[in-house]
Amino acid sequence: MEPEALEICPYNPHHRIPLSRFQYHLASCRRKNPKKAKKMASCKYNACHVVPIKMLEEHEATCVNRSSMEEDDTLSPLKVSLPSSEQNEHYPQTFVPQKLVCESDTGESEREETAAQKTFRPGK
Secondary structure, three states, X not given: OOOOOEEEOXXXXXXXXXXXXXXXXXXXXXXXXXXXXXXXXXXXXXXXXXXXXXXXXXXXXXXXXXXXXXXXXXXXXXXOOOOOOOOOOOOOOOOOOOOOOOHHHHHHHXXXXXXXXHHOOOOO
């Protein structure tokens, strides 16, 4: 069996963590080192890539998890096609929610009202 690769913690270089536990370690080590955490930032392509804030832009430009497709997608706006009204003939254009009342609820509320009227009679 091959030993698992170890990663070095960005918050404490003495910490060597198996890759399968690295994300959990980052979260706990970030909480334990708040001063150092303020100076660090996570890569937007891989949250396990934690680098000093000053180096974040450089890291993201060369990040191995960055895809060339993302660059193409950011240049063009998101295109959404809405179904035409002809396709929606069977469905109402607006929806107004109605108050839903169960038959058992109406019976209970009527009993509660009559019980309240019987027990509370001011003036008698």
